[in-house]
Amino acid sequence: MTELSLTILTETPKDAQAIERLHERTFGPGRFVLSAYRLREHVDHLLDVSFTARIGTLLVGSVRQLPVTIGDTPALMLGPLTVEPPFRSRGVGRALLERAINDARAKGHRLIVLVGDEPYYARIGFKPVPKGRMTMPGPVDYSRLLVMELVDGAFEGVSGPIQPDWSKAI
Numbered sequence: 001m002t003e004l005s006l007t008i009l010t011e012t013p014k015d016a017q018a019i020e021r022l023h024e025r026t027f028g029p030g031r032f033v034l035s036a037y038r039l040r041e042h043v044d045h046l047l048d049v050s051f052t053a054r055i056g057t058l059l060v061g062s063v064r065q066l067p068v069t070i071g072d073t074p075a076l077m078l079g080p081l082t083v084e085p086p087f088r089s090r091g092v093g094r095a096l097l098e099r100a101i102n103d104a105r106a107k108g109h110r111l112i113v114l115v116g117d118e119p120y121y122a123r124i125g126f127k128p129v130p131k132g133r134m135t136m137p138g139p140v141d142y143s144r145l146l147v148m149e150l151v152d153g154a155f156e157g158v159s160g161p162i163q164p165d166w167s168k169a170i
Helices: 014-026 029-033 035-039 092-106 118-122
Strands: 006-010 052-054 058-070 073-083 111-115 145-148 162-165
Touching: 014 052, 014 111, 029 052, 035 162, 052 092, 058 111, 073 092, 073 162, 092 162, 118 145
Parallel strands: 073 111
Antiparallel strands: 006 052, 052 058, 058 073, 058 162, 111 145
16 A cells, blocks of 8 residues: 555644534434533534644544543543545554644643544553443443543542533533
């Protein structure tokens, strides 16, 4: 496979419509009933730790991070991560994840949670959340709830409901 000339850029407000169309194509209308989407209803994602992937001017992927709290502990919720189907399995998702994680760490964030496939995200360093440590609104498959410490020990003693970070409400 040929090497992609991929550019990872910080998301801007101008990207919103193209990203929404990408989510529409890749996730469909059922995405709105997912627990993670319920958290996004009142608090917007943080542009400074959300990114787009482009080949030339073509948007081929996106990752967003939402400010949440786990109990009283601030964290980020990563997602959605999406890549246009023809560009999957070519490193686009991994490049987006690495940039999102590294920038979050550099900006002082301590924890990232997500709902996703453990085999995929474990390669980047996410681990399953021990049963009963966190809850989310609506139905969720808790075996898919994963966490990454950006600072050693940041997950120690953290438990409770995952909620939007109301201090960042729109």
